[in-house]
């Protein structure tokens with residue numbers, strides 16, 4: 018059975034060109050970039066080239082790019098690094114209700130350590146209101162962190178608009194752009210951000226490597242102390258191969274961005290329209306237009322996301338759901354709950370995220386098998402009356 022991978026928001030397969038770019042630094046050119054002999058210098062040169070490339074592709078300069086071990090570390094470094102450096106200035110941080118756990122739990126951690134966190138609500142489509150950001154600011158506010166696009170529902174935030182408000186007030190602005198870099202245009206000046214997180218494995222690069230953009234002059238304490246690597250912002254011998262792979266992956270992703278976005282958006286809309294037309298009691302989560310080109314997130318009433326995933330897996334389709342099974346009780350995603358969805362509906366969510374290899378035939382297969390799976394599960398559901406197609410529970 019052909020496997021159909023529709024979980025590109027979780028991770029993407031590495032491109033062959035990326036692997037080729039990495040191999041030399043895992044073998045012959047294995048030197049430590051801090052060493053002065055030839056193989057060390059070669060590693061340093063490769064890293065300098067990668068840094069230049071990444072900087073250029075996001076509208077930054079090389080000295081503003083700090084390589085990290087991925088998106089989660091970049092988010093932690095941005096938020097804890099600013100909180101620590103600006104503690105004497107204030108203790109208030111503003112975020113949104115739909116952030117990735119790497120931001121959400123970092124803010125929770127800081128709350129336990131004396132910071133005041135304001136969590137802004139989102140509207141039914143998952144959008145943060147820029148005016149709400151402005152009215153949440155106080156004289157103690159040191160940082161605002163709001164993601165560029167959401168990993169579950171794909172909603173793209175008005176980051177540039179929020180950036181303009183914060184620049185006027187000289188308040189630091191971080192955005193988690195892990196879902197957007199390499200997929201839609203990202204330029205740090207156009208967005209008006211001071212800090213921006215990205216991660217290679219979300220754009221066909223290797224896992225375990227990412228970067229934090231840090232605008233020149235931004236005060237930031239390191240998370241990892243030790244050597245003076247990354248201009249004293251992140252100690253530790255650099256992941257040279259990973260960094261080389263990240264840069265090539267980003268270069269390739271940006272070069273084909275327009276074509277890929279158009280292609281995925283067409284397939285995305287075909288999938289959304291097809292499902293909504295053929296399966297009743299179904300809704301689209303996230304914004305109808307301001308959404309990532311490859312993101313589909315749906316709720317099917319009366320059934321659970323987990324059972325949907327298992328049945329899709331049996332048909333060779335890899336997808337994801339917002340709910341995670343913890344100790345027998347299903348806790349729906351904080352993102353879907355923030356949209357105002359009731360628990361029982363949020364349980365029936367399905368995320369399908371398309372990638373550069375997703376074909377029209379893949380979408381046809383999903384449209385072919387999904388109605389049968391949903392129907393089967395609904396017939397098994399105690400909440401569903403097949404004859405009347407109404408819920409027995411009050412939803």
Ligand SMILES: *Cc1c(COP(=O)(O)O)cnc(C)c1O
Pocket residue numbers: 026027086087088089090092117119164166167168193194195196216217218219225226227
């Ligand atoms: C995947 C993801 C992360 C985490 O990145 P890692 O490199 O896996 O640590 C953070 N934020 C968002 C929005 C993501 O999608």
